[in-house]
Amino acid sequence: MRGTDYVLKRVGFAIVTVFVAVTINFVLFRLAPGSAVSNLSRVPHATQQLRHALEVQFGLDKSKWQQYLIYLKQLAHGNLGVSYENEQPVSTNLRIALINTLPMVTLGTVFSIIFGIFTGVIAAWRRGTKTEGATVSTALAFYSMPTQWLGLMLIILFAGILPTGGMTNEFLLNPPFWTHVKDLASHIFLPALTLGLVLYGEYTLIVRSAMLETLGEDYVLTARAKGLKPRTIVRTHALRNAMLPITTLIALSLGYIVAGAILVEIVFSWPGIGRAVYEAVLERDYPMLQGAFLVLTISVVFFNLVADLLYFKLDPRISE
């Protein structure tokens, strides 16, 4: 019973957050200097009638409230407007970009979660040793580096060995399947590694402190007193409990993954959603920027919701 309550509450919160983001999106772009009309009517001899006709055409003669309602309605139908840049629907552009971004970000994130948990656990278990010192220093170093700079450093290191820009080799025309896969893999390696390393530093530190906290609990002491193997203690006693805060913190870091992806995609010319944001900023392509912000926000809110529900599954106490 209470469980359903919790789930409903979290889903409700997610929906309201998306709604808040949509509203921010609407308000911010209404504050942008000029309007679609002021730009279009900058032709020589533009009359007041032309201005007015344009305003009616774009619905700018209506009240702000009506405009907002129209915006919501169009959004509900999946209409995000038309890009100023390539005159394609924003939703189409974003879909293509998102499909390109996903594999790269997923690869980097999975890498960082696996290695972050691994080294974080080791650092906590070998507390006070040189192993811990080395692990924590490495993690802190990666944690402090600006993402885009780390990417540039990797480019300097791997220049000539691995491709440093784009997603595929454009000179390969209709390559056989395996050549294509190999080509993609070689291109995805550096951007995914950059994102992975930055997140790795963060996750190692998180996992280490969460583990240290659980390793200090009484039940771990009991487990030790029982003579259980260290492996069993870490796996079934400490890590299981440490997973609760780790899940939440990883979910909260999603916003950062998004930011990191933007920077990484710029450095490596990866044609994903981050690069779309960059180009929209450069070209002042407001509809694209608006759409990209919305897509990024919705994905972060969505994964936060997933983490909340996961947390609920991991920790039965939450329903009480």
Added chain:
Amino acid sequence: MSEASFFVESPEVGTSRTRALLRTLRHRRSAVIGTTILVAVILTAVLAPWIAPYDIHTQVGAPFEPPSWNHPLGLDDGGIDMVSLLMWGMRISLVVGFAATFVSMVIGGSIGLVSGYFGGKTDTILMRITDYFLVIPDVPLMIVVAAIWGPSLFHIIIVIGILLWTGTARVIRAQVLSVRERVYVKRARALGAGHFRIVMRHVLPQVAPLLIANTVLTIAVAVFDETALSFLGLSDPSRISLGKLIENAFERAAISAGAWWAIVPPGVLVALIILACSLVGGALEDALNPRLRVAHLSARTFRLRPLVGRSKEAL
């Protein structure tokens, strides 16, 4: 002492407590290293106009001239001395870091204070708003606002400042909630003290150290965000910051020119600033948390870079 500089703002805090804090800090290697780096960076930035060896607007050699005795870190794409550029760059980066943090501390601190002190409906509404802003990804929102508003140093400061306050608001609120119930606050109220006086004289001094720890951690995030916005070309093109130096080197093909000296040092400096702030802020927090004095509990919850102050709430 250098560590003491973090506390001069809060003389009301009992001296014995401050002294205990300082002692804890001095015995922590990470805090000492962090403070040393921070002091060195701040000094260089402040003294840049006097100690920078060359003018940063005049060409002193060929573009991307490699390091030499006269120019230890070589020249950039415009033939300008890198050492001087880095000194001035640190200045702008720190100005953005400190000013944006100040803005977010004022917003976050007051929301946390008001929310925790008054409680009830005010608390519910303010914390709801905070929750929404917590989930919406900061950097994309910053990009949108900065893109609409146009590039300028002032805009960058405000944009970063108004989006970094959420974590602080939550941490401060939690602390105020407990301070509010203490006996001396109740006594002051019984003696007829107004809300303003109670908050300023009795509550604020109690949460000040926590606010300072949060400030140091937020500076790291603000400096990082500045490099990100600069990298997207959203900062003032005429103000050279460390982020701008990285962007310039990237845009103007320092890598294909083999000019590592134009691109490695600015990133190292940013990393050092972020590292130093994380170390000092973390040590301050540890020192403030009595629970962490117990040896086996002395784990510190590391903070996520874009989510300063959220981790404790999340746990």
